Amino acid sequence: MIEFKLPSLGADMTKGKLLAWxxxxxxxxxxxxxxxxxxxxxxxxxxxxxxxxxxxxxLVPVGDTVPVGTxxxxxxxxxxxxxxxxxxxxxxxxxxxxxxxAVPAAPERQQDMRQAIAAAMSRSKREIPHYYLAExxxxxxxxxxxxxxxxxxxxxxxxxxxxxxxxxxxxALQRTPALNGLYVDGQFHPGAAVHTGxxxxxxSGGLVAPAIHDVQSKSLEQLMHDLSDLxxxxxxxxxxxxxxxxxxxTVTNLGDQAIEAVFGxxxxxxxALVGFGGIVTRPWVVGGTVCAQPVLCATLxxxxxxxxxxxxxxxxxxxxxxxxxxxxxxxxxx
Amino acid sequence: xxxxxxxxxxxxxxxLRAIAPELEPDTLNPARPLRSQVDLDxxxxxxxxxxxxxxxxxxxxxxxxxxxxxxxDVLDYLAGSSG
Numbered sequence: 001m002i003e004f005k006l007p008s009l010g011a012d013m014t015k016g017k018l019l020a021w022x023x024x025x026x027x028x029x030x031x032x033x034x035x036x037x038x039x040x041x042x043x044x045x046x047x048x049x050x051x052x053x054x055x056x057x058x059l060v061p062v063g064d065t066v067p068v069g070t071x072x073x074x075x076x077x078x079x080x081x082x083x084x085x086x087x088x089x090x091x092x093x094x095x096x097x098x099x100x101x102a103v104p105a106a107p108e109r110q111q112d113m114r115q116a117i118a119a120a121m122s123r124s125k126r127e128i129p130h131y132y133l134a135e136x137x138x139x140x141x142x143x144x145x146x147x148x149x150x151x152x153x154x155x156x157x158x159x160x161x162x163x164x165x166x167x168x169x170x171x172a173l174q175r176t177p178a179l180n181g182l183y184v185d186g187q188f189h190p191g192a193a194v195h196t197g198x199x200x201x202x203x204s205g206g207l208v209a210p211a212i213h214d215v216q217s218k219s220l221e222q223l224m225h226d227l228s229d230l231x232x233x234x235x236x237x238x239x240x241x242x243x244x245x246x247x248x249x250t251v252t253n254l255g256d257q258a259i260e261a262v263f264g265x266x267x268x269x270x271x272a273l274v275g276f277g278g279i280v281t282r283p284w285v286v287g288g289t290v291c292a293q294p295v296l297c298a299t300l301x302x303x304x305x306x307x308x309x310x311x312x313x314x315x316x317x318x319x320x321x322x323x324x325x326x327x328x329x330x331x332x333x334x
Numbered sequence: 335x336x337x338x339x340x341x342x343x344x345x346x347x348x349x350l351r352a353i354a355p356e357l358e359p360d361t362l363n364p365a366r367p368l369r370s371q372v373d374l375d376x377x378x379x380x381x382x383x384x385x386x387x388x389x390x391x392x393x394x395x396x397x398x399x400x401x402x403x404x405x406x407d408v409l410d411y412l413a414g415s416s417g
Contacts, residue, residue, distance in 0.1 A: 147396065150396045151395070151396050151397075152395075153396075154387075154393070155380070155383050155384055155387050155393070155394050156384055156387070158380060158396070160376050160377065160380060161376070162376060162377070201375075203354070203355065203356060203373070227377070228377060228380075228381070231377050232381075254376075255376070256375040256376050
């Protein structure tokens with residue numbers, strides 16, 4: 001028998017309210033399928049199940065608030081051929097579920113969200129000994145390459161500088177794995193892949209940083225599609241639990257505001273946060289002469305329990321070098 | 335403003351408010367830079383341009399994007415493209 005427990009959907013989450021079930025007893029479910037909608041203090045999240053199986057019993061009714069870790073439902077593992085054949089696949093949209101409880105009204109939601117952010121950021125500063133590094137990168141080559149690439153492309157296929165930055169971060173992390181992963185119970189667990197949390201501000205106020213998965217192996221086109229979809233869903237309040245719980249690092253402020261640099265607060269249990277300021281034209285020395293060039297200030301906040309300034313510096317140097325060869329970042333890996 | 339211009343203005347405002355629902359049309363100065371008055375990041379701006387493309391069929395090549403600074407610039411660009 002498999003227990004489907006309420007996962008923690010954020011550093012600050014202690015409980016969640018069940019808003020809707022998308023399955024019923026007897027339904028067959030696949031790993032990754034959305035089976036329920038849970039309200040955290042930040043948003044209504046589509047919760048995915050991590051096992052294949054057949055739903056046996058729904059233990060928590062719609063409307064109940066339960067602590068993280070509570071068993072929400074039980075499943076039977078697949079393996080009984082005749083029983084599996086008769087169990088039907090749960091339909092994508094529920095045909096008959098109990099009326100979902102309404103999500104909190106906007107001001108209440110905003111206050112909840114503010115409190116959740118406060119809890120997470122306070123915890124971060126209490127527990128994580130942060131160190132900070134900054135470096136300014138020349139960006140002429142990268143911006144020229146992007147512009148060349150965008151010429152002749154329809155507006156729907158245009159690449160933003162943000163995806164180049166995200167890809168470069170993911171590739172650079174492969175050189176310094178001590179910046180990519182989770183610190184849990186006194187131990188660092190390096191991430192097998194780079195699932196990059198992207199800090200997205202919500203128009204109503206508040207901030208979420210859901211993950212784009214496997215950034216290191218995606219093409220820039222794929223990343224543009226994924227980022228655009230993620231931002232849309234984050235603002236519409238329809239994120240998936242794996243996007244909330246899976247980030248192995250976070251990137252903030254992808255150059256849109258005209259600030260010079262951002263020194264951020266790491267989202268626990270991650271161990272690093274990469275910040276980007278605006279891409280601005282500044283004097284720069286090339287071949288012994290001063291010229292005007294677009295430049296970008298990249299910053300790294302990192303957990304000193306897991307890495308030292310030396311690794312942080314290697315990461316920023318690698319990031320800088322990758323952005324001087326943007327064509328190497330274009331394609332995805334098979 | 336002619337009624338055609340009024341219609342165009344209303345449609346573009348609707349598209350803009352689809353991305354920035356908190357925008358009050360009366361508070362927007364159409365001659366001043368749009369992005370300094372409305373909180374639009376690069377993704378929002380791209381989505382706005384895509385919505386113009388989908389609604390009006392304008393191509394908006396990369397070279398033209400820099401010309402679209404104020405609300406009036408957008409209206410002029412759209413009027414110019416169809417003329």
